[in-house]
Amino acid sequence: VLKYVLTANAPETKDNDFTWKDFQTRNNNELVAILGNFVNRALVLTNKYYNGVIPERGNLTDYDNETLAEISSIKASVEKSLDSFRIREALKYAMDLARLGNKYLADEEPWKVVKTDEERVKTIMNICLQITANLTIMLEPFLPFSMEKLRGFLNSEKLDWDKLGNTEMLVTGHQVNKPELLFEKIEDKVVEAQLQKLMDTKKANEIADAKATPAKKSIEFDDFGKMDIRIGTVLEVEKVAKTKKLLKLKVDTGIDQRTVVSGIAEYYKPEDLLGKQVSILVNLEPKNLRGIESQGMILCAENTDGSLSIVSPDQNVKPGSEVK
Template identity: 65%
Template sequence: MKQSKDFKRTLITTALPYANGPVHIGHLAGVYVPADIYARYLRMQGRDVVMVGGSDEHGVPITLKAKNEGVTPQDVVDKFHGIIKEAFEDFGITFDVYSRTTTDIHKKTASDFFKTLYDKGEFVEKVTEQYYDEEAKQFLADRYITGTCPSCKSEGAYGDQCESCGTSLNATDLINPKSVISGSKPVIKETKHWYLPLDKHEPFLKKWILEDHKEWKSNVYGQCKSWIDLGLQPRAVSRDLDWGVPVPVDGAEGKVLYVWFDAPIGYISATKELTPDWEKYWKSDDSRMIHFIGKDNIVFHCIVFPSMLKAEGSYILPENVPANEFLNLEGDKISTSRNWAVWLHEYLVDFKDKQDVLRYVLAANAPETKDNDFTWKDFQTRNNSELVAILGNFVNRAVVLTHKYYDGKVPAAGTYTDYDKEALAEIPQIVERVEAALEGFKFREAIREMMNLARLGNKYLADSEPWKIQKTDAERVQTIMSICLQITANLSVLIEPFLPFTAKKMQGMINLSGLVWSDCGKLDLLKEGHEINEPELLFDKIEDETIQIQLDKLEQAKKANEAAAAIATPAKENVSFDDFSKMDIRVGTILEAEKVKKTKKLLKLTVDTGIDQRTVVSGIAEFFKPEDIIGQQVSILVNLAPRIIKGIESQGMILMAEGACGELTFVSPAKSVKPGSEIG
């Protein structure tokens, strides 16, 4: 495998945050902090690096949000692009360019990209059937259709997914589909779309990833292998929608590029926006591209986007895709809609000027190999016993002593003892280990090693005990303090990629600036007589009360969510008595039950309906063991049209009640009654 130094320049891309909400700690930990550490590290080495990012502003969810709030999609993305961009700036994420996908340059870039592939015959055209709203005169994307979930029967399920039970759906599966736009019942209509034939690129992807990039992280490699082994399907690159980049082909009115197609092209347009020289980052073999993303994006960045680039023909492909897993918050998944998150803009209100603390905690506990948990307790501990006690404390000790003994002037080093030499020799070793970790995208390890330099400082100071011998051997103390100050100076450089705000503060304190990475390991960064400034604390302790406030805040969010979930869904439309009478619901008794093989949710039941004994397949296996429900009385819809499920004919449907957390319960008579009793 090629080393990063074999390349002349590096293009770092960061996942484009979707502009329908602010960014939270999960985004930061998974993508932006690691990317920024890496970019800063390369820049400090004087290497040619460009880090691009931007807001992803197209797609259906944004149009939905706009509609709900009675504003235009542009209003929505303007608002969140602003919030997101500011949050990144506040946290010191050093994008060389932070753009957005609603710029003209991007529209043109994406449009041209499509046109090139179109002209080369890289797409296949397909006509499919989709829902169409005749009143609003437009096709309905999945998110624009609601109805009753065929799975859990709850109202308000979307065409792609039921929010209530989490099942992913096809829009055509919904019972009583309704257009979100006009409320009318949509009709099925034919529509033409373009597809990227991923299957065609499969042999290439197989070799490129599975053979040539075995060094990718196991989670990334494994995920790709899984997708490729499952067989790749053509993916639609266009949608019937009016918010996005128009498909640049005759007869494509009302169609735009599907958001996943236009979003990664945003990396290209952002680079174009940055420099007229953009092609050298994208089209020369001595450039390498690194995609920083979360695990939800692996398939796009490892399979889809490379296929697009390959099909286009003139672009380089990513050299590595160091995708992270997910960060949980206090044991639960971070969720924008449930407001279970720590929002970056809110964090800075509560923890003013503590960007580095969060950067540190997130990098030290980044979900590199598996999902990780962010807890406020851990945040407090890492701040108090690592940043304050180890790093801040050492620097403070060195600076305070220098002022005490030498009035702030750096003393001259005398003769080094063996122990001095030993300690000093460790500095370049630590630097080397930090470098190796960073080159391998092991940010947790890198930050641990970085802290080891501060640990070394504390140990050296404690072992040397200058305060004990200042009166008897002042000359020796000069050497000791000189070494402590050189370690401090080294620290101020080494921590910069990770803790840029603190690095700046430190360099101000020791009156140094313009340090670069190759200064790490030097023992003469501070010359004799160099004057340093007054000590100031790099970090403050965080008290229990401060942490409790954050925990309370989350607890409130949780309560608010529970309250929202407790509200019953609105009643359905009225039906006539005749409609109701059509349904034949009986009390039945389960006689036999067994799991349907090769399924997770299905039980095959034999039910005594009083009329007959029949077979019903029911999706309740996650909640009941077969042996526990023999003899259970249930409500059964007996005149539902039979249907074959997994090779078994299901003759009817067991009615279930769904609890607040999605758990299912039988609807059965309060007293045992004879099978066949009618419910009505």
């Protein structure tokens, strides 16, 4: 399917972009709804009416003759495009054969005709199966694995390109197999999962390639000594109402129990923080955040993607222990 979509979008006179949405659309609207729908109905009806045995063709109508003649006409169009290296155009013409079969089957309605003219249905189904056999040759360059699968349904061998256009490729009495779905419909959730996978990969690559920010201007050692950083244990946690990023924490600093508001709600669930030890700047001037007095700052490392990770000791220590 991927090869089909890439070919259908292949640049000929200008560049084109691949999107998963287009992949889904072409799979569902072309491979499933046109090609898959036609060959499945042709084979299912043959198994239903004739136990999988190809029926004999009777007298042909003008529409029958026009339909069969169109196979060679489509072949000529495909060959002309391939000779000019217009691959995308060639695929479009090749799919016209599936469209031809789909239209013929829909127009003739053998499921209705069988009630009044069983002999006519034999001819209709024979023609549909000849179109199907020709499809295995015409679409082989574009959908090799799918055409191998379709040949399995038809119980037929792989044929060379020069056989294309033969309207008696499958002889009367030939036994075909019961079909399975040639293509599966791609649901929105599958596309969404692929898009998320791409985003995750892109994000991981950005993190891997990111460089650390340059060191800030040097400060005096005494300036660093003014910061009082302690290890505290989280006692209580709750989300701050009407905010996405803020959590309200009660922390045992060893000095006291104090309230701290921290913007880590997107990265930590409240229940995951209970009992966790954190590094907290305890001598920071209190600040009012959303009506809550925050009495300190919980220290976090900021990753290149902006996510935050709490700085914690690698083993439990007594609350109030100084970070030096």
